[in-house]
Amino acid sequence: MKTLNYIILLFIGIFLSACFNDLNVEPEDPNLFLDEDFYDSPESYKEGLASVYANLSITGTDGPGSSFIAGLDAGTSQYGRGLWNLQTLVSDEAIWKWENDPGLRELNRTTWAADNVVIRGVFGRVMLSVAFANEYLRQTEASVLSERGVASDVVADIQVYRAEARFLRALSYYHMMDLFGKSPFILETDPVGAYQSPEYSRTQLFEFIESELVAIEEELLDPLQNEYGRIDKAAAWMLLAKLYLNAEVFIGEDKYTECVNYCEQIINSVYDLSPNYLDLFRADNNTNSGRQEIIFPIISDGTVVQNYGPTTVAVNGQIGAIESNGAQFGVSSGGWGGALRVTQQFSETFINGPYSTDDRNTLLTAERNIEVSTISDDDAGYVIQKWSNVPSTDPDNTAGKNQEFADIDFPMFRLADVYLMYAEAHLRGGGGTAAEAASLINALRARANNPELITTADLTLDLILDERLVELYWEAHRRQDLIRFESFTGARYNWAWKGNSPDGAAIDNYRGLYPIPTQSLGANQNLTQNEGY
Template sequence: MKIKHYILFTLLGAFLFSSCESDLDVEIRDPNITLGDQIFTSAEAYKQSLAGVYANLSLSSLTGPGGSNIGGLDAGTGQYMRGLFNLQNLSTDETIFTFENDPGIRGVQRNSASPENVLLRGVYSRAMFSVSLSNEFLRQSTDELLQSRGIGSLGDIQTYRAEVKVLKALSYYHLMDMFGKAPFYDETTEAGFTQGEELSRPELFDLVEGLLLNSLEDLPAGNSGEYGRIDQGVVHMILAKIYLNAEVYTGTPRYTEALSRSEAVINSGYQLVNDYQFNFLADNNSNGAQNEIIFPIANDGQATQNYGGTTIIIQGQVGAQEQNGEELGVNPGGFGGLFRLRPQFSEKFTLNPLFENDARNLIITEDRPISLVVTDPNTGYITTKYSNRTSTGGFGSDRTFTDADFPMFRLADAYLMYAEAHLRGGGGDLNTALNYVNSLRERAFGDTSGNIVSAQLDLNFLIDERARELYWESHRRQDLIRFGLYTGNQYVWMFKGGPSAGTSIDSFRAIYPIPSASLATNQNLTQNPGY
């Protein structure tokens, strides 16, 4: 069954708890439900709880889109995918947020975020909440407890446990990537106020890798199970990601493993959808894109209403002067011109006439200067990449909250990772890498007119091609760091480091600071250098 319907279950396991300042300081929301034996009474109850762990990636609370179960954070700030988009996209050449006086925005998009930045706290807290939920599920699903509750052998619950381990690994992966350190908790950690030991970046790498490898055999093959649920393809994809970035995370290159895991994804039965934009439409769960999207984050205008995910992206795409929300399946004005493109990203399409025919070029330039004034939503180009319309032209189920699932991982990325790992010495074959890249460009151009030859396939080409293929999919900051372009002045974009023209930023900015709230509640955590 589709995950956005799947999470309509009662979600017991995920939202019984309200996360406070401490990562594990939780309180029972319903005083009438206090014991695991009263919750986990059947195999179906475990499936409901599993759905709740998934739902943490989509919802901010069970009280409606305006609520937050992360103490002290508003609904938008504490939503998982909105936080990931903020930190991975707003901090780069891809986009700018118009209302810069909103808490935390200026620090992130001008690369000056401090430990007090509320957006950082939102991401860190939500990720650690995911860890806590995962641990509780694992704690409640041991074979001994299943037997004592009369549920019998593990059976399907063994698969559920593997899925939860991967969801836990996913959150630790995001913490490793953006913050470089996090506290360690597992299912043996007593629930409540516990100060977990700090894990360094290499230790987090080992933890994430171990969780993923440990779960692999208990999961269905890639693209063979229910849409939206973890399978072996998701595991291979996250492993490919951490191996591709291993030199950043640990100082030791792992490009051979990155290539082999990318191959494993590619050989798992996924397929590119014929139309690039189908990946970002309201029916991307059923229009063919479901065979390209390796792991989606559910959005449903009725069942998963929230102010993050593709809702904030699609509403934020609407131009203030264009009032083109109707074309994108939302209300005409959207959210008032929230997002625009920085010129350095726009130029990856606009400087070369070749890209006028690129299906990925969904940029609106008419009656707009390419340069930006942050507070003027009519400056800078905008994009219509995501839409709450379907592949047949219909509307999503709601004009405020969108139906398009967020494609956290796509097959296209595996193609590009294979090519990059090959160029970085990971083995493989140049012709294979070239064919993967050209398959994406043939889809984009509708023919072979955009194809490249082997002499053109180098790292400089790839970082720009990753931008054209994967923009606004929450990979850009990680990519720029891996290519040595995020800090320093080798690549400068508008408002990088603060001023309009952009400037160099210090190397310590390649890792965000640990939020002050997390430091205050866990004396084992230490601040990252430079903050």
């Protein structure tokens, strides 16, 4: 059982019957969760922190089919899956076969509107994380701890817990800024149930996230000194680096030097590449060599932390309908019936580039067509074999301990991404050296047994975009990457089913942001709709 699972189990006991407003997502009654009666022992403060983390993994208190957010399918509103859907299904990385699933046809075809249920689920789940963090911070404020007579040594531990909760809140606002360009803004100093919260712009969110991460940095534990699944300094550096890498998109300012600086801090820390690429995506990636590379995961467990999250979707969805090859990946032989395929453009990056013998090339191509001319056609499109629900220590590939729910933790942040961010920020004028940038890319290629190493003369932004696809596919980065490279909207780069066309077609620039859900606009009169919707 994974370390954090013990405290996530305790989370389930905290939220017995909570009901949340699914439009602006604050608890209707603060006494239903994390109230002062809960904090009757020093251990309860760590258990309370678990509730903030757990919202990333589970959707409700009554198993993977339950949800805190009324009116939404539990899978639709799972945090990591929502991010995965909105970063991956809208890009060249994946096509979802079952287009009768609400909201997913529109993501496949980049035709979503403000009433899309998947977008609504992401908005609600992310704001629910803000609500959980705020309530935890209310219950651990200095004056409250003093009134309860909490011992000084426990208070010292709580300060670390509070920094972690503030990070998780900043992470949630980061996702709102990236996906929606704005957000209702609520802090622990606001009253519970303040549904008419102000709207913060991208610039305001950027400034808040930056200031929060800088403020909590020294309160967090050093890299790899916290329990697995919890935040340390490297996670804060990582989020700052991503904030700065995308600053030109977010706020129209060049902050590549700052990005390079934070990447260097992580590179020079104790995190290191896993020697085996595919270990990062196996059931035991919390204990195998992937542990030294994964900076922050979303926890999954086939027994304890069951969810329809991104790794459950990926490992079941990657199973080919005509191959029925699920047994070797620890799920049922048919998986989810060929739910996921990759686009022709994705496949051609591997086939036509220097990646044909690369370990990261997990394409399954035999007896398949590269084109996806009909989305419902099982034979259309190649499939991948990146995720495995069996541990790296299992040479016989026996079935995973649960063939429906993945044991695989989702690597939201990992060191390889830092290497690629450094190289990109360097090319965009952020400093560092070309020699270091080339060396970092070569480290990733060498890890994947790719013999085609590069020189400084080979460094281009186009190479970086391809390297990011090859290294990070199906890890919820692609939409953001394509936007940063000016290749998401417009016609500069088209992929199958972009713009609702089998061959791909231009989409309008306003689709660089998602719409504010119609229900959220109705619940909070301070929110405004994004242009184009």
